[in-house]
Amino acid sequence: MSTLSSPNNLLSREELLRRLEETEETLRAIRSGEVDALVVSGAQGDQVFTLKDATLPYQILIEQMSEGALTLNLQGMILFCNERFAEILDFSMEIVLGRSFLHFVIPGDQARARELLEQRPDGRSRGELTLLGGQAEVPVGISLKEIQLDGELRFGVVITDLTERKQVELELKHHKENLEMLVQERTKELQESHSQLSRAEQIGEIGSWEWRIPENRVTWSDGLYRLFGLAPHEFGATYDAYLERVHAEDRERVRQIVDNALLTGGVFECESRILRKDGQIRYLYTKGETLPAEPGESARMIGIATDITERKRTEMKLQESEARYRGLLESQLDLIVRVDLAGRFTFVNDAYCQKFGLKREEILGRESYQPLVHPEDLPHTLEAMKALYRPPYRAIMEQRAFTLEGVRWIEWQDSAIRDESGTIVEIQAIGRDITARKQAEAALRESEQRLNRAQEIAHLGSWELNLVNNQLTWSDEVYRIFGLEPQEFGATYQAFLEAVHPDDRAAVDAAYSGSLREGRDGYEIEHRVVRRSSGEIRIVHEKCEHFRNEDGQVVHSTGMVHDITERKQSEAAMQRITEDLLRSNAELEQFAYVASHDLQEPLRMISSYIQLLARRYQGKLDSDADEFITFAVEGANRMQNLINDLLAYSRVGMRGNPFAPVSAEYLLEEALANLQLAIEESGAKITHDPLPIVDGDAIQLGMVFQNLIGNAIKFRGSKPVCIHVGVTQAENEWLFSVQDNGIGIDPRFAKRIFVIFQRLHERASYSGTGIGLAICKRIIQRHGGRIWVDSEAGKGATFYFTIPMKETL
CATH class of the missing domain: 3.30.450.20 (PAS domain)
Structure with a gap:
């Protein structure tokens, strides 16, 4: 059985090449029959695969690798890749597979990528490229090697995402530049004595100096000249000449330290860089003391300077290493724990303590981790840990644990720690909370x-x-x-x-x-x-x-x-119903028209004879006869009006004129002219907005205006009649309104009033057959519009109707 593991950290190019060779060696063993199964260790645990052919294991290998892996043909087309490579590019597998590898290389790296594909000493090549990802450019390391798959020469390629490494390198560079200014370690204070100069000269790394302040004269020892790499005649022997040799970035700081010592009269010390004659930059530790003027002498400052360059370099390397290690620890969110063979905790990190809400001293020495594991997951946890006692001495498991946040899913990667003799001494486990992944x-x-x-x-x-x-x-x-x-x-x-x-x-x-x-x-x-x-x-x-x-x-x-079978069946049924309805409506319209027309002549004869009876015999018979004659005359008149209205209703659909552009202003004027007598009798005041040109049947639209305004006059209240005709332009239609201050309509009857022959009032109060609004609705529907009313009883009414705007090119 062969075993492969997925690395958890960024790998060097040499390590990637070594692993590629190990993979190829494993494939050779698979094909030769020496291996009958394959164990792949990765983020999902150890997985065992039986080998059925040579291609499947190879795919399994690269699918389980934590690096990007792909197979190219000799022309550079991507024949196969693992999910990790698609994740690095932030593309789906469908987009990646079948494309040329060069398609994902930035233009500036195309030549380098071709060199990697074409120039392959010993059948392999490696380097760094920048790939075009779905969201950003991705720096990667590439290791390419010729492989044989199913008798065909292919390229096995391992891609490592260098984004984090590049960021770390940039951060380390930044830290290195700043540590020179930020980190200083004080050396032990040297004893002040007259023997300072001789000891410094003997060691060769110390120099002494004296500055007579009023004369601005500086005296250096031979050792100090050596530190600065100068001959005595090359130094101006003044304070300013000394400052010129101090690194420009440190010069002002040194000046301030010296000035402060002059003011306070105390001891000062500082670290600074100097520029030697040969161009070298050296680090000096300088310590000085201001001495008051003695009788016959001027005030002066004395001190020593020590070359601490090597120490500073060592410190910076140490600080750089410590910073890197500290950064790793501080950024480590995984749980890290060690237990001895008896199951006692020997180490836990802060993340582990925080996860379980325990102090480190409460955990260390505890004899068992099992109380923290969910009882249902304990059996398979113990079974998985048996793998720690045989090669490769690793185990991966998922389990639920009782944490400070409640029950959480933790993925553990355990490894056995062995001493020089190979004896297992401890078990180290690295855990990661995968609850979100499990929930996902x-x-x-x-x-x-x-x-x-x-x-x-x-x-x-x-x-x-x-x-x-x-x-x-x-x-x-x-x-x-x-x-x-x-x-x-x-x-x-x-x-x-x-x-x-x-x-x-x-x-x-x-x-x-x-x-x-x-x-x-x-x-x-x-x-x-x-x-x-x-x-x-x-x-x-x-x-x-x-x-x-x-x-x-x-x-x-x-x-x-x-x-869409049911939909098609429904559409066919609906079509049949629609056709039947249209045919029925047409037949009803024809019947209404014919019936109304055929009733006209008999009704006229009846009406004529009744009126003749009224003229000849009114007052000559008894009072009952006069009343009966009156009822007959009124009934005949109502029948005549109903037949006329019914004919008008049927003509809307059958006898309408073709649509044509017509001025709504003209239609309103014609309607008002027809209603002139009613307007004068009621004293109605009628106003209107500027009205547009509409496309429609002029006669029918005029009937709508006349009917709505006539109703507003008819159903007026006790107040003076005020009627306003308005219009607004919507997206693709004109919205007209006829507003009055009459008796209004109960909202419950807002739809009923548009039904043929429906009345809301007694004939004795308001005349009419109840068909006018039904005709208006039929006319507006014929024009492709809508009509409705907004009203409350006693508060007037506003009738709205729409006329579609004519489409223009």
Whole structure:
């Protein structure tokens, strides 16, 4: 059995090459039959794979690697890659596979990438490139080696994401530049004595100096000249000449320290850089003391300077190493714990203590970790830990644990720590909270179940056709639509065509093939399928989208299949109902017109004779006879009005004029002229907005204005009548309004008033047949508009109607 592990940290190029060679050696062992199974250690734990052929293990190997891994043909096309490589690029596997590797290399690195592919000493090459990711450019390390797969020469490539390493290098560089200014370590204060100069001269790294302040004269020892790399005649022997030799970035700080010592009269010390004559930069530790003027002498300052360059370099390297180590510890969010063979805790980091809400002293020495593990997960935890006592002495497990946050999922990567003799002395475990991942996995499973259920409910399935290998993949719902089981389907384009209705097969093939041949992005078609299981014919709506490689060639197609059989049946039924309704309405209109027209003549005769009776015999018979004659005359008149209104209602649909542009201002004026007598009798005040040109039947639209304004006058209250005709322009229609201050309408009857022959008032109070608003509604509907009322009883009413605007090019 062969074993491979996934590294947890960034690897060097040499390590990547070594692992590639180890992988190739493992493959040779697999093909020779020396290996019958494969253990892959990764983020999901140790996984055992039995080997059926030589290609599958290779794919397993690179799929489980934590680095990006891919296989190229000799032309650089990506034949296979693992998920990690797709994650590095931030692309899906479908976008990466089948494309040229150079497609993902930035223009500036194209030449270098070709060199790596073409110049391969010993069949291998390596280097660094910058790849084009989905969101950003990604610096990577690349290690390439020739490999044999199924008898064909290929390139095995390992890609390492260098983004974090590059960031670390940049941060380290920044720290290195700043540590020179930030980190200082004080040396022990040297004893002041007259022997300072002689000891410094003997050592060769110390010099002494004296500065007579009033004369600005500086005296250096030979040792100090050596430190500065100067001969006595090359030094100006003044304080200013000394400052000129101090590094420019340290000069002002040194000046301030010396000035402060002059003011306070005390001892000072500082570290600074100097510039030697030969260009070297050296670090000096300087200590001085201000001495007051003695009788006969001027004030002076004396001191020593020590070359601390080597010490500073050592300190900086140490600080750099400590900073790197400290950064790793401070950024470490994983739980780290060690236990001895008895199960007692010997070490825990802060993250572990915080996770379980315990102090370090409460944990160290505890004899068992088991109380922290969920009881249901303890058996498989103990079973997994048995792997620690045999090569490769590692174990990966997932378990629930009782933490400060409650029950959380923890993934542990355990390894046995052995002494020089190979004896296991401790177990180290690194844990990571994977609760969010577990929740996401559960949510994904639930989402997939909901999606499958939604597709089943909506009769909507999806499919994908790989044109490279003619492999067709269907979702569960597509199988249900076609009445097939997965084992009954050949999963090819030809197998799909066989499931299409024979009469539609040519059209479907032409739609798909034509879209490829004509370079279109996809196609859309409705066709029939025959369910193999029952012979039932179903109607589907199919839509497809093509995806191309960098050469513009379609490499795969994705589409959906929607079972619209019920919808088609409903549409056919609706069409039949609509046709029946139209025919019935036409027959009713014809009947109403004919009936009303044919009733006119008999009614006129009846009315004439009744009126003749009224003229001849009114007052000559008894009072009952006079009343009966009056009722008959009024009934005949009402019948005549009803027949006239019914004829007008039927003529809206049958005898209407063609639509033409007409001025709404003109229509309103005509309506007001027809209502002139009623307007004068009521004293109505009528105002209106500027009205537009509309497209419609002038006679019918004039009837609408006349009817609505006439109703406003008829149903007036005790206040003076005020009527306003308004209009506003909506997105694609004119919205007209007729507003009055009359008696209003109860909102409960807002729809009833538009029904033919519906009245809300007694005839004795308000005349009419109750058909006027029904005619208005029929006219507005004929024009493609809507009509409604907004009113409350006693508060007036506003009637609205819309007229569509005529479309213009």
